[in-house]
Amino acid sequence: MELLTIGAFARAARLSPKALRLYDELGLLRPAAVDADTGYRYYDPAQLDRARLVAWMRRVGLPLARIRELAELPGPEAAEAITAWMAEAEAELAARGRLADFLVDYLTGKGAPMSDTHATLGLRFAAGTAQGRVRETHQDHAYAGSTLLAVADGGGPHGDQAAAAAVDAFCSLQPELASLEQGVRAAEAAVRALPSEGDAPFTTLTALVWSGSRIGVAHIGDSRAYLLRGGELSRFTDDHSYVQQLVDAGELPAAEALTHPERPLLVRALGASGEADISLRTALPGDRYLLCTDGLWAVVPGLAELLTGTDPQATVDRLLAAADDAGAPDNIACVVADVVAV
Numbered sequence: 001m002e003l004l005t006i007g008a009f010a011r012a013a014r015l016s017p018k019a020l021r022l023y024d025e026l027g028l029l030r031p032a033a034v035d036a037d038t039g040y041r042y043y044d045p046a047q048l049d050r051a052r053l054v055a056w057m058r059r060v061g062l063p064l065a066r067i068r069e070l071a072e073l074p075g076p077e078a079a080e081a082i083t084a085w086m087a088e089a090e091a092e093l094a095a096r097g098r099l100a101d102f103l104v105d106y107l108t109g110k111g112a113p114m115s116d117t118h119a120t121l122g123l124r125f126a127a128g129t130a131q132g133r134v135r136e137t138h139q140d141h142a143y144a145g146s147t148l149l150a151v152a153d154g155g156g157p158h159g160d161q162a163a164a165a166a167v168d169a170f171c172s173l174q175p176e177l178a179s180l181e182q183g184v185r186a187a188e189a190a191v192r193a194l195p196s197e198g199d200a201p202f203t204t205l206t207a208l209v210w211s212g213s214r215i216g217v218a219h220i221g222d223s224r225a226y227l228l229r230g231g232e233l234s235r236f237t238d239d240h241s242y243v244q245q246l247v248d249a250g251e252l253p254a255a256e257a258l259t260h261p262e263r264p265l266l267v268r269a270l271g272a273s274g275e276a277d278i279s280l281r282t283a284l285p286g287d288r289y290l291l292c293t294d295g296l297w298a299v300v301p302g303l304a305e306l307l308t309g310t311d312p313q314a315t316v317d318r319l320l321a322a323a324d325d326a327g328a329p330d331n332i333a334c335v336v337a338d339v340v341a342v
Contacts, residue, residue: 003032003033003042003043003044004042004043004044004045005040005041005042005043006020006021006031006040006041006042006043009042009043009045009047009048009051012045012048013048013051013052013055014052014055015051015055019055020041020043020051021041023051023054024041026064026068026248027068027245027248027249027250028054028064028067028068028071029047029050029051029054030249031043032044032047050071053071054067054071057070057071057082060082060086061089062082062085063236063279064238066081066085068248069081070082120212120341120342121212121213121283121285121339121340121341121342122146122339122340122341122342123146123149123210123337123338123339123340124311124312124337124338124340125144125145125146125149125312125335125336125337125338126144126311126312126313126315126316126335126336126337127142127143127144127149127316127333127334127335127336128142128316128317128319128320128333128334129141129142129331129332129333129334130295130320130323130324130328130331130332131331132295132323132324132328132329132330132331132332133324133327133328133329134327134328134329134330135329135330135331137159137160137331138160138331139153139154139155139159139160139162139163139331140152140153140154140163140293140295140331140332140333141153141154141160141163141164141166141167141333142167142291142333142334142335143167143171143335144335144337145171146210147209147210147211148170148171148207148208148209148210149207149208149210149289149291149335149337150167150170150171150205150206150207150208150291150335151167151204151205151206151207151223151291151292151293151333151334151335152164152166152167152203152204152205152206152223152293152333153203153204153221153222153223153293153294153295153331153333154201154202154203155201155202155203155266155269156196156199156200156201156202156271157196157197157198157199157200157201158194158195158196158197158201159201159202159203161194161201162191162194162201162202162203162270162271163203163204165187165190165191165193165194165203166187166188166190166191166203166205166270167187167205167207168190169183169186169187169189169190170183170184170186170187170205170207170218172186173186180209180216180217180218180278181218181276181278183207183209183218184205184218184220184270184276184278187205187270188270188271191203191270191271192271194271200271200272201271202266202269202270202271202272203221203269203270203271204220204221204222204223204266204269204270204293205218205219205220205221205223205270205276206218206219206220206221206223206224206225206237206291207219207291208225208289208291208337210283213282213283213284214280214281214282214283215280215281215282215283215289216278216279216280216281217236217237217277217278217279217280217281218276218277218278219237219238219276219277219279220240220268220269220270220274220275220276220277221239221240221266221268221269221270222239222240222241222244222264222266222294223237223291223292223293223294223333224237224239224290224291224292224294224297225237225289225290225291226289226290226291226292226303226307227281227287227288227289227290228287228288228289228290228304228307228308229284229286229287229288230286231304231308232304233303233304233307236279236281237277238277240266240267240268240269240274241263241264241265241266241267242262242265242266242267243257243260243262243263243265244257245267246260258298263298264294283339284339285339285340285341286338286339287338287339288307288336288337288338288339289335289336289337289338289339290303290307290319290334290335290336291334291335292319292332292333292334292335293330293331293332293333293334294330295323295328295329295330295331295332295333296319296323296332296333296334298330299323299326299327299328299329299330300319300322300323300326303319306318306319306322307319307336311338312336312337312338313336315336316334316335316336319332319334319336320332320334
């Protein structure tokens with residue numbers, strides 16, 4: 001069957017060429033062929049069903065990372081996962097609806113004083129780092145405050161300074177939800193301003209900005225952010241790594257990613273190349289967030305169990321101890337934060 005140009009395929013799928021290029025970059029829909037000279041993409045008409053499925057999932061509001069997982073599942077399993085995600089989304093929407101009703105009553109003078117009627121949400125948090133048993137230097141950095149959580153994993157010469165500079169620049173700017181990209185640019189500039197000896201220093205950065213019941217996420221590299229809600233642990237950042245690209249392209253089984261010799265190799269980092277992912281989330285009372293570098297998540301299994309129970313500081317201590325028990329081959333940084341009524 002004759003292949004379609006990206007323009008013709010986009011029209012048939014009722015998508016834009018820009019969307020198709022994004023799907024290709026994320027491993028959601030690879031073109032059937034790419035011209036070696038021009039880089040122009042061509043698609044098989046048989047790929048239309050896949051394109052429409054991805055588009056429908058996006059219209060529902062599913063994050064791209066979740067779509068990538070669901071698109072590979074058998075139909076019944078994908079349907080069950082979408083149902084579970086919708087239940088979670090509806091719970092978040094209900095929480096926003098209750099807050100909106102309160103605000104309307106309060107602003108129109110129909111409600112009781114704010115201090116009597118509505119308990120606001122805040123964070124209870126702790127952070128910790130460890131050099132580990134193998135590394136000669138400590139290049140991971142963690143920060144936890146009432147409006148900002150962050151971890152960074154530096155690399156190259158002066159990688160420790162790169163991690164600290166990125167987090168410090170992000171913190172000093174005190175970014176709000178509407179200025180996350182500005183915070184990332186400040187962190188990028190701080191890293192690039194560091195002295196370099198041959199190879200330039202670089203760093204990952206995963207940061208959460210807290211504002212009421214909304215959380216802004218800025219992420220680049222392979223540090224991670226997790227959410228523990230209702231006993232279920234889910235990751236909501238993507239690894240910007242060479243190995244993850246192989247997994248996304250179907251060239252490497254996910255089960256072999258942790259043992260691949262190139263697992264630490266990044267394709268995006270501050271001071272190197274690529275843009276950060278920016279997103280917004282709704283927080284609910286009882287949520288627990290974990291931010292960590294690969295010195296934790298790549299070494300310690302059973303994070304959900306370790307995150308359950310105890311206060312944030314005790315949990316951080318337990319996570320660091322678990323990494324040490326596993327040999328601690330890398331530096332470790334982690335932040336644990338609970339969403340609580342205050």
